[in-house]
Amino acid sequence: MTQLKRSARFAVGAGVAALLLTGCSTGSVADTADTAPTSTVAAADGPRVAVAYEGGVLIVDGETLEVVDDLPTEEFVRLNPAGDGRHAFVTTSEGFQLLDVREPELTDLVVEAAAAGHVVRHGGKTVLYDDATSDTTIFDTESLADVDGALPDAQIIEGVEAHHGVSVLLEDGTFVTTVGDASGRSGIRAVDADGTEIATSAECPGVHGEGTAQGEAVVFGCENGALVFDDGEITKLTSPDEFGRIGNAYVSENSPLVVMDYKDDPDMEGYLLTDIALVDTEAKTLEKVELPDGVSYTFRGVTRVESGDAALIGSDGKLHVIDPATGAITASHDAIDAWEGPSEWQQPHPAIAALGDVVYVTDSANSTIVALDAATGEVLATGELPEVPNEIAVVG
Template sequence: MSHYLRMTVPVLIAAFVAAGCSASTSGPSPSSAAAGSDADAPGGATEQRRAAPRLAITYEGGVEIVDATSLQKVADIPGEGYLRANPAGDGRHVFLSEGTEFRLLDLGAWSVPHGDHQHFYTAAPRRTDIRIEAPEPGHVVRHDGRTVLFADGTGAVTSVLSGAVADPNAPRATYTAPKPHHGVAVERADGSMLVTVGDEKSRTGVAILDHERRTVAQSDQCPGVHGEGAAEGGVVVFGCEDGVLVVRGNEITKTPAPTPGYARTGNVAATEAHAVVLGDYKVDKAAKPERPTRISLIDTRTGAVKLVDLPASYSFRSLARGQFGEALVLGTDGMLRILDPETGTVTREVRATAPWTEDANWQEPRPAVFTLGSTAFVTEPATKSIVAIDIPSGTERRRNVLEHTPDEVSGVTGVGVTH
């Protein structure tokens, strides 16, 4: 089992500064906050000079919340079992996969529009009362202003407006795939949905459903379908064991792998402002695990797939994208490589961690990379540390030791999306 990575272009967090407007003497009212139902967060709200991005770092036993600028601990939220975290899409919350549900966590950083500018607030992070039942909670996808959650155990899909994830009264659209499987779904602005096709034994392709959930098109030419990324122009890419499927409108096109036989692209990283999608590339089906040293760059404009050889292997938590489309790959030699996605050229290398070896058990902690704006955050379980790297310059900004051994890393910009 593996995991997908998907990034939309986030806001440049370093550039957020509150405009000249007199500060409030109290936090925003519930009716004006970006996520109104959480405006009265425990501990009160404090107005800040600028946005306060925060990170959610899972560990065995909970989630450590860290200030993304200082890398200092803000809070600790306990959790049970194997925990996973994904941005909820509103700039303030993350969805925690815990047990048989998705649980919404408030990271306590948000903004409120005020005319031609915004006000920024922080409060104590907390668990909210928003829960979505999901046996075997899986992928969380944010696209076209909607957040879609997939329950592998039942095939149930839940969709909600990204800016209303914390509103308990917000309408939720639901759909159930014909058979449960480790899948993913994407809802588009017109109400249509892309959903993987499969069952507990195999996954074969992708279906396009209209707003009434009638099948418009389907392709079964994607064995082992896994991973999803939305690129420029609303194009969505799904990984296969012999190439990728590219969905544009109601057309599904198979782009074969450039090498024959088993050639799996199962994890992709994309931005909705760039045409080229970054993917992994594995060619040894029997390896457990395979330690690939090539990545794929899929040009959704032409269908061309460029393979790039790297000097070190990487894991499924090694792929990310920068604000300006840069392709990031964290190698097992400890180097974060920043590539030009158009040419595949490595433009910068930054020492992020010591050399490491990927564990054969995919659930064991390993170094991971996550981006917010122009900053890449890299965790190192062996030293319980995290480092912030400026992507455009390839320089280290800050490094700090965490309280717990980090597993997954996610985060929010602290700038809200409202609807």
């Protein structure tokens, strides 16, 4: 496989390296909203959905939900849109492998990583994080749209202490990354484009996930709340429970309101959750909201739609539309059959992704996929899949 040229590697500078040496850390797919397509050809072809299954990735037409191609890969992979309207990154044992959904083709282009982790898209940058080294690889997103046999040049910011983490690069060059080591993760650190420390916090045990809201306010989950990096400062928001773990942020870059997952029982078995957290990055508040009886979800089951609302696929099989200001369910639409939560997070269970106000939901028990209009609940298309779906990523 063709791997990213190491000549594209840049040190963060002595100042940043020294800062990171004193640091701590974070972690999974929080997923931030995809950036607008930059490839005219890709946009004209319409949306496509990549669907991971055990041993491969299906490419599905986003309008008809017909299977376009079936690409073999490793037994378990994860999917993240690259943000360019054409590609997704498939995390494998080799690293971040570039998937072209237009050809379609699982290319030989790989960003080498011993433990490929988070992919963040923001401000025209696509940011990859290697948990095995804590190195961060940064591409100009639009440069990925027209790759021809080789990956574009990338900036690589070397990490210091390996941990399950995540990084984001803001439009002014501010670099925000998690801090930790093999023994645990404790917070975040921000440095400016010159490598000067702006802010740091060690008040985020188990820091995990990232989301960038309106005005480039960046939110990270903690085992006891959340951190908000905004305008050069870090604010700690404390959970209402002694243990109130937040691991994923569901954001709209057009709203200061963030919906996050929430777990208040450290001994809970399984992965079904019954509460959400609402963070207001302007007011700097965090509120826990209990979902109605019978409504539960997993980390794969929440997204944001174009209207700014959150969409959640509940274990009752309904697509619930949630007001991010109040946490109230404003509409519930029939989507798939009721389902039970997995005993391990890697196991197939319903997943959700959105493009505009169109929401795609997989039904692992029946190997199907459905597309709905989140505003009206209209079923736009349904499709049968030849394999049991796991994770999905919509590109368009």
